[in-house]
Amino acid sequence: MMELQHIGPIQVSVLVMWSLVLLVFLWVVAIFRREARTDRVISVLYHRVVPDEVWDGFVERERIFSVSESRFRKQLQWLKDEGYNFLSMDQLVGHLKEGDALPHKAAFVSFDDGCESVYSRALPILQELQIPSTVFVTTDPETWIFHSGEYHERRMTEDEIRACEQGGIAVESHSVSHRGLNEMSDEEALKEMVDSKAEISGWIGRDVRYFSIPLNFYNSRTLELCKEAGYSAVCVCDGATTNGSSSPFRIRRFIVEGTWSMKEFPRFIAPRNIGQRRIIASIKRIPPKVLGEKRWMPLRARIFRSRIGKKLTFATLKKMLILGSATALTGLVLLTVYAFGSL
Numbered sequence: 001m002m003e004l005q006h007i008g009p010i011q012v013s014v015l016v017m018w019s020l021v022l023l024v025f026l027w028v029v030a031i032f033r034r035e036a037r038t039d040r041v042i043s044v045l046y047h048r049v050v051p052d053e054v055w056d057g058f059v060e061r062e063r064i065f066s067v068s069e070s071r072f073r074k075q076l077q078w079l080k081d082e083g084y085n086f087l088s089m090d091q092l093v094g095h096l097k098e099g100d101a102l103p104h105k106a107a108f109v110s111f112d113d114g115c116e117s118v119y120s121r122a123l124p125i126l127q128e129l130q131i132p133s134t135v136f137v138t139t140d141p142e143t144w145i146f147h148s149g150e151y152h153e154r155r156m157t158e159d160e161i162r163a164c165e166q167g168g169i170a171v172e173s174h175s176v177s178h179r180g181l182n183e184m185s186d187e188e189a190l191k192e193m194v195d196s197k198a199e200i201s202g203w204i205g206r207d208v209r210y211f212s213i214p215l216n217f218y219n220s221r222t223l224e225l226c227k228e229a230g231y232s233a234v235c236v237c238d239g240a241t242t243n244g245s246s247s248p249f250r251i252r253r254f255i256v257e258g259t260w261s262m263k264e265f266p267r268f269i270a271p272r273n274i275g276q277r278r279i280i281a282s283i284k285r286i287p288p289k290v291l292g293e294k295r296w297m298p299l300r301a302r303i304f305r306s307r308i309g310k311k312l313t314f315a316t317l318k319k320m321l322i323l324g325s326a327t328a329l330t331g332l333v334l335l336t337v338y339a340f341g342s343l
Contacts, residue, residue: 010339011339011340013339014332014335014336014339014340017332017335018332018336021329021332028275028279031240031275031278031279032271032272032275034240034243034245034275035240035241035271035272035274035275035278036271037243037244037245039102039106039243039244040106040241040242040243040271041087041092041095041102041106041107041108041241041242041243042079042084042105042106042107042108042241042269043092043107043108043110043235043241043242043251043252043253043254044107044108044109044110044253044254044256044269045110045111045112045237045253045254045255045256046067046072046109046110046111046112046122046255046256047065047066047111047112047113047115047255048062048065048066048067048113048115048117048118048151048153049066049067049068049069049072049117049118049121049122049125050062050066050067050068050069050117050121050151051068051069051121052068052069052070054066054068054151055067055068055258056068058150058151058258059150060149060150060304060305061149061150061301061304062149062150062151062258063257063258063259063313064255064257064258064259064312064313065255065258066151066258067256067257067258068258069121069125071258071260071261071262072121072122072125073125073129074262075256075260075262075265076109076125076126076129076131077129078262078265078266079107080129080131082105082266083104083105084105084106084107085103085104085105085106085107086106086107086108086109086131086132086133087102087103087106087107087108087132088132088134088170089108089110089134089170089172089210089233090170092106092108092233092242092251093210093232093233093248093251095244096233096242096244096246096247096248096251097232097233097248099244102244108134108242108253109126109131109132109133109134110133110134110135110136110212110235110253111133111134111135111136111169112135112136112174112212112214112237113136113137113138113145113146113155113174113178114135114136114137114138114155114156114161114174115146115153115154115155115156116153116154116155116156116160117153118135118156118164118169119156119160119161119163119164120160122169123163123164123167123168123169126168126169127167127168131168132168132169132170133168133169133170134169134170134171134172134210135164135169135170135171135172136172136173136174136210136211136212136235137155137156137161137171137172137173137174137196137200138155138174138175138176138177138178138196138214139173139175139176139195139196139199139200140176140177140178141154141155143176143177143178144178145178149301150304158203161200161203161204162203162204165204171200171203171204171208172200172208172209172210172211172212173193173196173197173200173208173210173211173212173231174196174211174212174214175192175193175196175211175214176191176192176195176196176199177192178214178215179192179214179215179293180214180215180217180288180292180293181193181213181214181217181218181222181225182217182218182219182221182222183217183292183293186221186225189222189225190225190228190229193211193225193226193229193231194229194230196208197211197229197230197231209231209232209233210231210232210233210234210235211226211229211231211233211234211235212234212235212236213234213235213236213237215288215293216236216237216238216285217288217293218236223249223250226249227249232248233248233249233251234248234249234250234251235251235253236250236251236252236253237252237253237254237255237281238250238252238253238254238278238281238282239252239254239255239274239277239278239280239281239282240252240253240254240274240277240278240281241254241274252278254274254277254278254281257313257314259313264315268314276318276321277314279321280314280317280318280321283321284317287299288300
């Protein structure tokens with residue numbers, strides 16, 4: 001039996017690293033168990049629906065954040081053909097808060113930002129397929145998301161927003177300025193939430209009850225502020241699905257990337273791939289947390305414009321994660337042999 005006094009700093013470090021590996025392993029197992037639940041709701045998130053020829057010309061981040069009109073239609077039609085039942089936001093929140101029964105193979109469709117194509121391109125398809133959905137609107141039409149990047153669309157007009165509300169796309173809030181709420185003072189973040197809620201409620205003639213976190217920059221305090229602002233539920237984008245154990249103030253969704261072919265789409269919404277997506281999403285949240293919005297967002301834009309950025313799809317990130325994990329684990333095994341081989 002190894003005597004404790006023979007264990008030096010290197011051995012202690014190795015034991016600590018193996019403890020961290022065990023914790024990560026248990027975390028990963030918990031994620032995959034969550035995604036394998038039978039009451040999971042496929043919660044998909046879109047931003048812009050663009051003409052096919054426009055999408056074909058993208059070379060930067062819009063290959064991920066925009067989807068072509070034909071793929072959007074085919075994805076929703078595939079979900080219908082496979083027997084998925086689409087929920088409204090009210091139905092989803094009713095399930096999470098009151099335990100209302102869900103249909104088999106439930107799905108929830110949402111949009112963030114409030115870009116014009118939600119009205120002009122998504123709404124007719126959703127009406128044709130009789131699919132309810134929700135759009136979370138940023139109220140300031142001059143904010144950066146409508147005027148920057150490789151491709152941009154104006155925000156919907158008030159008339160277009162009302163048409164969405166009346167046509168089956170429920171309209172909810174996505175803040176005023178689409179900035180990171182977790183880096184604001186409580187007063188400033190509350191103002192973003194309260195002002196956008198009041199303005200949209202005035203446009204559509206009913207009380208806005210739900211909120212979507214802009215940029216997915218949030219912490220526990222941000223979610224508490226959403227309650228103080230009068231919201232009944234909050235959507236985030238954690239690269240995961242929602243199920244009966246989810247908090248209504250952290251409804252998890254995942255972005256449907258524009259690069260997904262119809263051959264890949266069924267595979268990418270399967271439990272195993274969503275589990276992988278959630279792990280990657282957790283890692284992707286580290287840089288903005290460390291750097292902050294003002295440093296991270298310009299760096300993010302440069303990354304997307306670079307040669308590397310053009311390849312940063314989910315499939316590529318998954319390969320990088322697997323390779324990096326295998327390399328790190330191999331290194332730890334070798335270090336363990338070196339540290340304990342002479343004891």
